[in-house]
Structures are given as structure tokens and as C-alpha cells.
Amino acid sequence: FSRLYHLSPAASKKRATELLEQFSLTDAAKRPIKTYSGGMRRRLDLAASLIVKPKILFLDEPTTGLDPRGRIEMWEVIQGLVKDGTTLLLTTQYLEEADQLADEIAVIDHGKVIARGTSDQLKKExxxxxxxxxxxxxxxxxxxxIVGKVSGGKVLVEEGSRQVSAPVTTGSRALIEAVRSLDDLGIHPLDIALKRPSLDDVFIALTGHVAEENKPEEGEVKSRRGRRK
Structure with a gap:
């Protein structure tokens, strides 16, 4: 692969050794690629793209099909690249991935950018x-x-999951007030929490549907990582 970039045999060998070590593939270097796991193959693909140390790198769904451990390992690799100065443009259907990795996120639905900003900015919207x-x-x-009185907003009751929720503007004060009211009535909740919107909530609010991993044309998230200037 390095010959496509006109690297000398010596330079190719040196760079290959560096990349195999960087991506924890040294022990598997002499094994046939067909014996590699999905995560190892993804790391190998990414390593090959770094032969010439690009300043900008495009990654299309780099963790699709990986198990949770493989996905976390790939996240660590991506974070390492950014730390070393590479700017990445990443497309993903995994909203948690965009939340973990991206400095800036663009939400795309039916081929159009419908929102753009940091994770916190999008959640505030x-x-x-x-x-x-x-x-x-x-x-x-x-x-x-009780939730209606504390919130003052629209209360959502999901009978299947036995969950009651509503937006609040007073943060922990609303939580404390709700706990006191429940205690006064002798109601013992199975769970109670104050939660910020997730990127899944953002996507649904913006598009009206969930992100479907098997239908990229229905909705997509693009994110960018890189050095801040």
C-alpha cells in the first residue's frame, strides 16, 4: 500500500512497524488477515490510511458491526489521532459515538443539514x-x-414502563420538591432522576424519527474532531 505513495522499501517497513505497534497489531502481523476479528480489521484499515500521516481524514461508519469492546478500542484510536493533530470528519449512526468523540456535530436528514453545533448546544435547543x-x-x-405541579410543563406518562416525566427549569430544586411531595403521600418511587437530553432526544426532536442504523439515507450524523485554531 505504501508504494502507492512512492515510499522507499526502508521507509515503508519503518512506517508499517510504527503503525502495527500504534494499533496493537504487532503480535498479529504475520497472521493471515482472514483470521483477524472485525475490530482488528477495522484498525488495520485505519492504519493503512495513515501511511502518509494525513492532516485530514474521513471516516465513514468506522465502528459499524463492532462489538462494544471493539467500538471502545476504535474510539481510543480515534481520540489518539486527534490528540496527535489529525482533523477527522466522521459519519456515524451511533449518536453516543458522536457525543463521545465530536467537537462539532452536523445532523443530516434526507440529505440536508438541519442542525449544527456542539453536543451541548444541540441539547440546549x-x-x-x-x-x-x-x-x-x-x-x-x-x-x-406531582410532576405537573413541580414542572409547570407538559407531563408525559408512559404506562408500559410506568414512567412519568416532564421538563423542568429549576434543576435539583424540582427534584427535591418532587421527593418531598411523594414522601408526604407515602409514595415510594422505583426510580427518580433528573436527566439532560441525549443526542437521541435531539435527533427525534429535529427529525421526528429515530436514527436507523440500517437506513443511512433516513438520517445521519456527521461529526468533526480536530485541533482548535
Whole structure:
């Protein structure tokens, strides 16, 4: 592969050795590629693209099909590249991945950029924190009333998951007030939390549908990592 870039045999060998070590592939260097795991093949593909140390690198769905461990390993590789000064343009259907890796995110739906900004900026567009309470089915009505008083916003009741939620603007104060009200009524929630919107919430709010990993034309997230100037 290095010959395409007119590297000398000595330079090619040196660079290959460096990349195999960088991507933890040294022990597998003499094995047939067909014996590599999916994660190893992805790392090898990325290593090959770094033969000439590009300043800008495009990665299209680099972790698709990897198991959780392989995905985390690839994230570490990507973060290392950025730390070393490479600017990356990454396309992904995994919104958690964009949240973890990107300095800047562009949300694309049906071929159009519909939003752009940092993860925090996009989450703020959707709204602030949400108070979420999971309770026994018999308590849902009273819990919804409490959440409505604390929130002042639209209350969402999901009977299947027995969850009541609503947006709040007072943060932990709303949580404390809800806990006190529940205690006054003798209601013991199964779970109670104050949560910020996720990028999944952002995507749904912006597009009206979830990100479908098997249908990239339906919605896509592009993210960029690199040195700040």
C-alpha cells in the first residue's frame, strides 16, 4: 500500500512497524488477515490510511458491526489521532459515538443539514433537564399530578414502563420538591432522576424519527474532531 505513495522499501517497513505497534497489531502481523476479528480489521484499515500521516481524514461508519469492546478500542484510536493533530470528519449512526468523540456535530436528514453545533448546544435547543419518575402502576396518577405541579410543563406518562416525566427549569430544586411531595403521600418511587437530553432526544426532536442504523439515507450524523485554531 505504501508504494502507492512512492515510499522507499526502508521507509515503508519503518512506517508499517510504527503503525502495527500504534494499533496493537504487532503480535498479529504475520497472521493471515482472514483470521483477524472485525475490530482488528477495522484498525488495520485505519492504519493503512495513515501511511502518509494525513492532516485530514474521513471516516465513514468506522465502528459499524463492532462489538462494544471493539467500538471502545476504535474510539481510543480515534481520540489518539486527534490528540496527535489529525482533523477527522466522521459519519456515524451511533449518536453516543458522536457525543463521545465530536467537537462539532452536523445532523443530516434526507440529505440536508438541519442542525449544527456542539453536543451541548444541540441539547440546549431541545430543552433543559427532565424529571423522570418510575412508580407502581397504582401511583401513576398521583405521581403525574406531582410532576405537573413541580414542572409547570407538559407531563408525559408512559404506562408500559410506568414512567412519568416532564421538563423542568429549576434543576435539583424540582427534584427535591418532587421527593418531598411523594414522601408526604407515602409514595415510594422505583426510580427518580433528573436527566439532560441525549443526542437521541435531539435527533427525534429535529427529525421526528429515530436514527436507523440500517437506513443511512433516513438520517445521519456527521461529526468533526480536530485541533482548535
Amino acid at each position: 431541545v430543552g433543559g433537564e427532565r424529571l423522570e419518575i418510575v412508580a407502581e402502576a397504582k401511583d401513576l396518577k398521583q405521581v403525574a399530578e
